[in-house]
Amino acid sequence: MKAVTIIGGGLAGLCLGIGLRRRGVPARIIEAGTYPRHKVCGEFLSGKGREVLVALGIEARLSGAREASDVTFSLGASTTAVHPLPSPALCISRWKMDAALAEMFTSLGGELIVSQRASIGAGEGIVRATGRSPQSQEGGWRLFGLKAHAHGITLGAGLEMHFTPRGYVGLCAVEDGRVNVCGLFRSRDPVPALARDWRAWLGGEPGSALYAKLAEANWDDASFSSVAALGLAPRRALLTEEMSIGDAVTMIPPVTGNGMSMACESASAAIAPLTAWSTGASSWDEARLTLSHRLDSEFAKRLRTAAILQRVVVHRAARWVLFQSVKSVPALQGLLFQMTR
Numbered sequence: 001m002k003a004v005t006i007i008g009g010g011l012a013g014l015c016l017g018i019g020l021r022r023r024g025v026p027a028r029i030i031e032a033g034t035y036p037r038h039k040v041c042g043e044f045l046s047g048k049g050r051e052v053l054v055a056l057g058i059e060a061r062l063s064g065a066r067e068a069s070d071v072t073f074s075l076g077a078s079t080t081a082v083h084p085l086p087s088p089a090l091c092i093s094r095w096k097m098d099a100a101l102a103e104m105f106t107s108l109g110g111e112l113i114v115s116q117r118a119s120i121g122a123g124e125g126i127v128r129a130t131g132r133s134p135q136s137q138e139g140g141w142r143l144f145g146l147k148a149h150a151h152g153i154t155l156g157a158g159l160e161m162h163f164t165p166r167g168y169v170g171l172c173a174v175e176d177g178r179v180n181v182c183g184l185f186r187s188r189d190p191v192p193a194l195a196r197d198w199r200a201w202l203g204g205e206p207g208s209a210l211y212a213k214l215a216e217a218n219w220d221d222a223s224f225s226s227v228a229a230l231g232l233a234p235r236r237a238l239l240t241e242e243m244s245i246g247d248a249v250t251m252i253p254p255v256t257g258n259g260m261s262m263a264c265e266s267a268s269a270a271i272a273p274l275t276a277w278s279t280g281a282s283s284w285d286e287a288r289l290t291l292s293h294r295l296d297s298e299f300a301k302r303l304r305t306a307a308i309l310q311r312v313v314v315h316r317a318a319r320w321v322l323f324q325s326v327k328s329v330p331a332l333q334g335l336l337f338q339m340t341r
């Protein structure tokens with residue numbers, strides 16, 4: 001059997017590596033970082049990706065993971081009632097999850113090379129799972145993400161989503177009594193001194209429900225991480241010569257809480273075509289095109305809805321209208337969840 005090289009050992013790369021090893025395909029992952037490590041992520045995994053984790057035997061290994069089965073939305077000081085989620089989400093830190101997956105991949109006989117940044121080139125046997133493509137600005141805005149864990153916070157629902165004038169912040173409980181606080185923000189000016197000011201960005205405006213919630217937060221400073229140069233415009237898999245999965249194909253706006261699911265789903269979709277290539281049953285181009293077609297058709301609708309939702313939640317008046325609508329018509333929240341999955 002021919003070996004597959006996966007560049008990038010995040011959620012997508014690790015899920016693919018595990019799936020290939022379960023089919024006996026030789027697999028190697030080259031990862032620029034090490035494990036465990038904190039990563040900017042809402043740590044709220046919701047959608048079909050959970051079925052992938054179960055099918056690959058991964059979810060059972062994620063000890064300490066929590067489930068979120070309901071949600072509230074807040075704008076300023078106002079908060080909606082608690083709404084049930086259409087299906088429960090899995091909440092676990094990337095610190096814990098990625099390390100558990102890396103351990104599982106190697107225990108299945110996969111070769112994992114860490115602390116090595118691979119030069120990326122399209123080529124037979126190479127899968128790109130390198131995460132988002134940096135984009136300095138989008139429509140004149142600089143987008144950046146921040147996250148940190150905190151103790152001593154009691155949540156009003158499995159997921160609290162707070163909309164702020166500068167972006168949005170999601171709160172969910174992960175393992176060991178921690179609450180993950182993660183936000184996406186935008187700025188016209190160069191991104192400020194985040195290493196110094198991150199608590200103010202994540203903490204919300206004085207007088208808001210978010211500010212009140214985090215006033216007593218006991219932050220784990222070591223868990224702070226940030227990412228800048230985010231680009232959220234949807235991209236199509238078929239437009240590249242490479243075989244890519246996860247954010248390397250396209251990034252869905254974080255407000256949906258569906259990016260990790262897409263990473264798992266795209267990894268799962270790549271297993272059969274790559275196995276066929278590895279055993280000689282198909283050519284590399286056939287495998288690549290099969291996967292790209294599948295990803296583009298599977299993700300098109302949710303990417304379109306998510307792009308509109310992202311524009312709405314960062315626009316002051318549109319955000320207010322959406323919030324009031326969700327407040328008075330609770331079913332709207334369930335509909336939006338389903339349309340972005």
Ligand SMILES: Cc1cc2nc3c(=O)[nH]c(=O)nc-3n(C[C@H](O)[C@H](O)[C@H](O)COP(=O)(O)OP(=O)(O)OC[C@H]3O[C@@H](n4cnc5c(N)ncnc54)[C@H](O)[C@@H]3O)c2cc1C
Nearest residue numbers: 008010011012032042118130131145246247254257259260
């Ligand atoms: C603010 C914010 C909040 C979010 N919240 C959520 C949420 O609540 N729920 C959700 O489902 N999704 C969320 N996401 C999205 C989610 O984090 C991503 O969709 C997911 O991490 C994608 O997984 P991936 O494996 O494709 O990429 P990543 O997890 O980014 O992994 C890519 C890996 O590739 C490695 N790499 C990159 N280049 C190279 C190279 N040249 N050589 C070797 N290794 C390389 C990196 O070190 C990294 O480990 C959020 C994203 C942001 C920015």
